[in-house]
Amino acid sequence: MPAEWVIPIPPPLDEFECMAIGTAGFTAALAIHRMEENGQDPAAGEILVTGASGGVGSLAIDMLTGRGHRVVAVSGKPQAVPYLQDLGAVRVLDRREIDYGSKPLETIRWAGAIDNVGGEMLAWLTRTTDFRGNIASIGMAASTKLETTVLPFILRGINLLGINSVHTPRALRLRVWERLASDLRPRDLAKIVTRTVGLADLATAFDAYLDATVLGRTVVRIA
Numbered sequence: 001m002p003a004e005w006v007i008p009i010p011p012p013l014d015e016f017e018c019m020a021i022g023t024a025g026f027t028a029a030l031a032i033h034r035m036e037e038n039g040q041d042p043a044a045g046e047i048l049v050t051g052a053s054g055g056v057g058s059l060a061i062d063m064l065t066g067r068g069h070r071v072v073a074v075s076g077k078p079q080a081v082p083y084l085q086d087l088g089a090v091r092v093l094d095r096r097e098i099d100y101g102s103k104p105l106e107t108i109r110w111a112g113a114i115d116n117v118g119g120e121m122l123a124w125l126t127r128t129t130d131f132r133g134n135i136a137s138i139g140m141a142a143s144t145k146l147e148t149t150v151l152p153f154i155l156r157g158i159n160l161l162g163i164n165s166v167h168t169p170r171a172l173r174l175r176v177w178e179r180l181a182s183d184l185r186p187r188d189l190a191k192i193v194t195r196t197v198g199l200a201d202l203a204t205a206f207d208a209y210l211d212a213t214v215l216g217r218t219v220v221r222i223a
Contacts, residue, residue, distance in 0.1 A: 050125075056139065136161045
């Protein structure tokens with residue numbers, strides 16, 4: 001591992017918390033950090049989080065709520081609604097019931113968004129995000145494609161922020177981890193880490209992911 005990738009654990013976090021936060025939590029925090037650098041303010045309105053029941057989505061809801069944002073979650077899992085509300089989501093949208101519309105610009109609904117899905121969902125977000133709002137593009141669970149127009153960028157001045165947790169400069173990586181130990185420290189990590197498995201049991205832990213029944217994060221104990 002390159003030396004520049006080695007990050008000391010910032011107090012008061014411990015080893016378990018760092019692994020529970022993991023790449024998912026770092027990615028969510030990096031997205032929020034960049035959105036705030038770009039002027040995202042809780043007073044601007046609601047933030048939409050897609051793919052909300054996964055690791056990135058769960059931690060993003062927790063952190064955004066802790067920063068004073070009103071968060072709306074999107075999920076295709078009805079059983080996840082109480083879990084997402086418990087993390088702080090003011091309401092939960094069923095992704096199967098969203099009307100994406102077909103206009104180059106749709107009615108403004110969101111002050112910003114963190115998107116784990118891509119494809120049609122991300123295109124819809126560009127058309128429904130408010131003036132100067134920030135959309136952090138993190139994942140491609142639905143599609144790698146993005147079919148939209150330049151109108152949301154020109155007429156509403158929205159910002160599409162690509163989030164790459166791997167090629168992050170060391171200074172920025174350290175800053176984000178400092179925030180994960182302070183103002184972005186997850187408040188409900190015990191709720192988000194829904195299970196812990198041993199290394200010997202790892203092979204059988206993936207069935208739930210394939211069945212799309214997993215909520216939150218799973219921590220693997222090496223020893």
